[in-house]
Amino acid sequence: FKMVFDTIEIGFLWDKAADMYHSVVEATKKVKGVVLITAHVSHFYPNGVGFYFTFAGIPPKEKTNLEFYQEVWNTVIKTVEDCGGSFGHHHGVGINRSKWMPVEWGKSFDTLKNIKKLLDPNNILNPGKVYESPWKEGGEN
Known part of the structure; x- marks a missing residue:
């Protein structure tokens, strides 16, 4: 039995935060194998917020854990980019x-x-x- 869990933190301005949240959740749900995508706001500022997205999934048989993991990450980051957000808030790049x-x-x-x-x-x-x-x-x- 294989499962993948992770968190992804991102930053967004207030005027785009709600739309960005919904866009990331909907896009991530479409990744085959995702069973959970949720978020909370961990940091509040006058101009924006830092979101913590948590995902969990069971990779499809045709994918390794790493391939599935990268697909979820790519989906989240691409959606954030399309919505005008920042792919990192405070954890650095790595x-x-x-x-x-x-x-x-x-x-x-x-x-x-x-x-x-x-x-x-x-x-x-x-x-x-x-x-x-x-x-x-x-x-x-």
Whole structure:
């Protein structure tokens, strides 16, 4: 018996928060194998909120746990992007989120990479955590 659970935290402005919540829930429910998608607001600010989405699912037989996990994550992040939100609120980027950094940062991403190269020319500080991640689709690292 295999099951997958995780949380995904994201940020949104107040004027889009309700629509974003419903969009993420509806999109995630469509992923084959998802049995639970819920959320709570963990952080409140004058301009927006930090949501914690929790999902659980039983991967279909044709998918590994990791493939299912990545499909759910991709669905949530793509929906957040389409709704104009931020794919991370306060937990940082890490290996899993690094592939979305160019989307999140837009043209500023090149500036970030140049600063990193200038300050860390040997790439010893958190290699693969912000960009050029070693994370591979399908679980091959």
